[in-house]
Amino acid sequence: EPEVTQTPSHQVTQMGQEVILRCVPISNHLYFYWYRQILGQKVEFLVSFYNNEISEKSEIFDDQFSVERPDGSNFTLKIRSTKLEDSAMYFCASSESRLLSGVRSSYNEQFFGPGTRLTVL
Amino acid sequence: SQKIEQNSEALNIQEGKTATLTCNYTNYSPAYLQWYRQDPGRGPVFLLLIRENEKEKRKERLKVTFDTTLKQSLFHITASQPADSATYLCALDIKSGGSYIPTFGRGTSLIVHP
Numbered sequence: 001e002p003e004v005t006q007t008p009s010h011q012v013t014q015m016g017q018e019v020i021l022r023c024v025p026i027s028n029h030l031y032f033y034w035y036r037q038i039l040g041q042k043v044e045f046l047v048s049f050y051n052n053e054i055s056e057k058s059e060i061f062d063d064q065f066s067v068e069r070p071d072g073s074n075f076t077l078k079i080r081s082t083k084l085e086d087s088a089m090y091f092c093a094s095s096e097s098r099l100l101s102g103v104r105s106s107y108n109e110q111f112f113g114p115g116t117r118l119t120v121l
Numbered sequence: 122s123q124k125i126e127q128n129s130e131a132l133n134i135q136e137g138k139t140a141t142l143t144c145n146y147t148n149y150s151p152a153y154l155q156w157y158r159q160d161p162g163r164g165p166v167f168l169l170l171i172r173e174n175e176k177e178k179r180k181e182r183l184k185v186t187f188d189t190t191l192k193q194s195l196f197h198i199t200a201s202q203p204a205d206s207a208t209y210l211c212a213l214d215i216k217s218g219g220s221y222i223p224t225f226g227r228g229t230s231l232i233v234h235p
Contacts, residue, residue, distance in 0.1 A: 004164075033223070043165060043210065043225040056220040091164045109155070110223075112164030 002026045004113035006092050012119045013082055021077045021116045023092030032075045033093040033110060034067065036060070043091065049075065082120045089115040124148070127211060127226040134201055135234050142196040142229045144211030151213040154187055154194050159208045159228060168209075169196075201233045 005024045013019050025032050034046040048055040049067055066078045075094075079086055093110040126145045134140050144154070152173050157165035171178045171187045171194065178185045184197040198205050208228040214221035 042227040043159075045223050045225075048223075056222055058217070058222055089162075093164070109167040109170060110165075112166065115162070115164050 004092055004094055004111050006090075006113040006116050008116060009114065010117045010119070012121065015084055015120055016081050019079050019082055019118065021079075021090050021092075021118070023075045023077075023113055024073050025075055025092065025094030026096075026111055027073070029094035029096050029111070031055070031095045031098065031108075032067075032069070033095075034077045035091045035093065035112075036088040037091065037115075038088045046077070079118075082118075084120050087118055087120045089117050091115045125211060125213065125215075125224060125226040127209075127229045129227060129229070131230040131232055133232045133234065136202060138201055140198040140201050140205070140231050140233070142209050142231065144194040144196070144226055146192050146213060149192075149213075149215055150189060151215075153213065154185075155212045156183075156185055156194075156196050157210045157212060157225070159210055161208075165210055165225070198231070201231075203233045203235050206231055206233050 004026055007022045011019055032049040035043050036046055037043045044060060045058050046061045047057040047067055052069060064080045068076050092113045095108045095110045097108050124147045128143055132140060153170055155170045156168045158168055159165045169178055169180055169183055169185045171185045173189055175187060182199045186195045194211060196209060208230045210225050210228040212223060212225045215224040
């Protein structure tokens with residue numbers, strides 16, 4: 001069964017350093033997402049990506065964050081200058097399509113990867 | 122502000138009983154609502170999606186109801202098993218500015234005792 005993969009599984013970095021988290025979405029999926037989950041807290045949306053551009057982003061996704069699809073398979077999240085509060089699990093997800101209801105669309109079933117645990121020291 | 126509320130207290134039940142989890146939302150009328158399962162240290166796994174014009178959806182031992190008047194969804198697991206022990210998250214799109222942002226509740230932990 002196809003699955004979303006993420007590397008590395010655990011990343012330790014010093015505050016102020018840049019990190020790149022990598023994801024390989026399911027191959028026929030068109031929508032890609034990044035979420036984060038601080039330990040003990042809820043899953044929080046960061047950004048969605050479709051057709052090589054950002055579709056939506058949350059308030060968390062500030063100028064320190066960027067996403068890229070450098071080739072046909074990888075989807076990356078870059079944090080330019082990490083802070084202590086960036087320590088969290090980062091999940092990549094992908095979905096085949098979006099659901100449409102009149103003028104409103106919604107995200108369809110999302111397949112999540114296993115996550116990258118980022119620890120900022 | 123728009124909120125999703127799930128019972129933060131863990132639900133403890135005996136094997137074989139029906140577990141019922143609640144998701145309430147405020148100030149919004151979603152077109153869809155989704156339920157996911159999350160095991161410790163793992164990513165969420167999609168379980169069921171219900172549309173605003175559907176009252177009920179079933180999949181094997183799972184059943185979801187959606188009451189748009191009460192702004193509430195109930196998630197039922199019948200004949201529960203210890204393997205059903207996990208955190209269950211409800212998710213819907215919440216309007217933020219001009220966009221609809223996929224938003225998860227904090228989740229309710231279910232513990233099924235043998």
